[in-house]
Amino acid sequence: MRFRGGLVAMLTAAALVCVGCSSTVAGNPGPGMTPVNVADLKTGPYKPEPTEYEPDISGVNDIRTIEARRMLNYVVHSYEIDPDIDVLGDIEFFWNADWFVQSNTFPEKYKPAALDNNLVAGAYVSRINGDLRSRKKLIISALRFPTEAASKKAAVEFDQITNSDPGRHPVPIDGHPGALTSSADDITGISFVAHGPYVIVVNAGVPQPNQSALADVIRRTITLQVARLDQLKSIPLDDILDIPADPENIMRRALPEAPDYSDPFTGDLDFGAFEPSGELHFERNPAKVRKAFDESGVDLVGRRGGVVYRTRDLQAAFRLQTVLLEAGRDDEELPPPPGLPDARCLRLDSSDAVRLFDALCGVVYGRYVAVVVTRIPITSRSATPLYQRAAAQYAILAKSE
Template identity: 30%
Template sequence: MWVGLGSIRDVTTSTAGGLRVGLAVLGAATLLTSCTSEVTGSPVTAAGPPPGTVDIASLDVGNYPTKPAPLGTAGKPEVGAIVEAQRMANYVIGPWEVDPALVVGYIRQPMVLLPGQVSVPMLKQVNQAAERYQFVNGFFVSRRSADDKTFLHHAVLRFPDPGAAAAATAEIARVAGEIQLPMQTSPATPLPIPGHPETVATSSTHNNGPRSWATVRSATPRGPYVLLQQAQAVDVDATAALVAKTLDLQGPLIDQFKATNPAEFADLPLDPTGLLAKTLPIAPKDAILTQRTVYQRLGGLQFQSDPVLSATAFTDAGVDLVSRGKTTVYQAADAASARQLADDFAEEVGVGNKPSDGVAQLPDSRCFSGDAGNHCIASADRYAFEVSATQIADAHQQLAAQYALLMAG
């Protein structure tokens, strides 16, 4: 999974003027959002009755559903392959765990990877090499540092068996080594990765006027998986160390993943936790491959605008599940924890965005407006949730419908 350096700038798209994570996604790109400037203003808390006394019938939910509907199974192997890759996201190391500075979203990511469905330039060539060895599916993440000096693209690809993964490693490494990256000033040369003799890696140098850096591209077989990295840092040693630490963390983690036999993909449940049915649904034609699912803690952090900050909030609130539909729902330990999580989110969203009216009938609902639209946050029982929309009336209706869904039982 190697992408050209220097030529591809951040193409992640913010919602609601740099709002949080996991909101309704616009278009076909997977989005991350950012909230990193100073807080301005205070959130406007909607007036309303105390928690537990909301009259659901009084809420304006527009045409949105308010009753959970069972979702069944994947039904088709190709749908099951997506579900399985979404499950894999819970076992793919986040770049910020390798280096806490790697929190800024980079490239269209995170992404579910499927044969023939990789849209990022240069990844297509690697994907074609992987397909020759019956590539099954995978998951891709990418983050950079705020100073733009370090980044890490990282993916886990699954193959039918360890033999296919080993053969694919050699082919992918060969293809990647032939890709000329922008501003590359030296040929790609073989590079040993400390502590990982099984890894096939190359290094190259790059220069952009006063700035220079080293790039390492690597492929490592691990059972039926291939672990892929493209990393950038100030010099070769630092970059190789970044790859080595990624492998130190990723190898044992993917070993814990209980993979489903592809012959059983069609039978995979779409909503094993039941939380997706309680999440405002997004139409399949509008969804991207990382939506319409429920992630565990690590998988949910992959979509956070600042995963280091959110990791602390998740731990404090006891978040164990994150559901991504048209809205995003976070399952916390209890109602008090969910309210605190909503407060944390509101503080983050308040960075650089203007407070606006919440939903009058929902106590403690908060909304904000920014250049890209509107964002609202609330809690219901043990759940915190957030929505985004271009029009504030739509955001209010989504928020109300999401509350009703969660309280419907």
């Protein structure tokens, strides 16, 4: 499955959802939030209470997908290389050679190298800049193989396959003599680097033919990506299931999939607990959100039907919500859902690239911020499904304490 979505900038408002001082809710969300009667919230088909997160693990591919999601936490962000490259194109996870090419990310011709060397897992992120006249791109992928020998062999074979196209030439990368890099036009270049059991793949593009500029983008990307992979603790596949599926109940606090199958996305490949660095790949303004994560003390994110961010405290949650829901120039702010005066909702000018939504709401309860999404038909002005999701998500947070 492929994640898609648009990238728009999300709501500027500085507030979110509220407190449940109702006797039906245990705990006190803290000062500064408007009291909410949780029992009166209209949640539609959703259960207004937490549900256990029990991922479907039915085979080795599911185990490898867990590893792929873990690897995403260590993939370099394009804004770290060039702040202009911030428009999300795609995020993908790999668990075998078949999906490696079926996901519409790597061409079919690369399958033999992935298959022969037993690709274990991988994560892939692509972004471009927003200037059509001066296009830049950066695709970064980290691929895990069973051994260091297999990764070295895979890198060589990937490079040989790439250079089977006529007219390509090598591009030297300073400081990385092992980087197998080539280009046909000095506008785009592809590099394969074996590092331990991993292969780093960098596909970069610059606006005009300029080999030195292209090589510099690739060099800086490889340098950062090598350092990140050095931080990634290698876990044997047999031990992957020992990783908690719901650390500190972050997934239990998130809205589950829609029981009526009305979610704008299909599949649950991106469901799971992520480090802030992993979640940033899904965000529309990653550099700005990164700063907000740091300032708000975000230390854990759960992606389910809703996305829940754990911050330092209530004040930090409000600050984060302001950034997460910052409206873009052509976005439309929607009224808050009934009974949730502090919630903020937004209709996007363009759809999200990963989950395909074009409308979202943000709520806060205590130290948690949660974002829920939907897709509003062009012919409709009704935000009822979105409001029901927001109400249910608020109730879930309130009853999780």
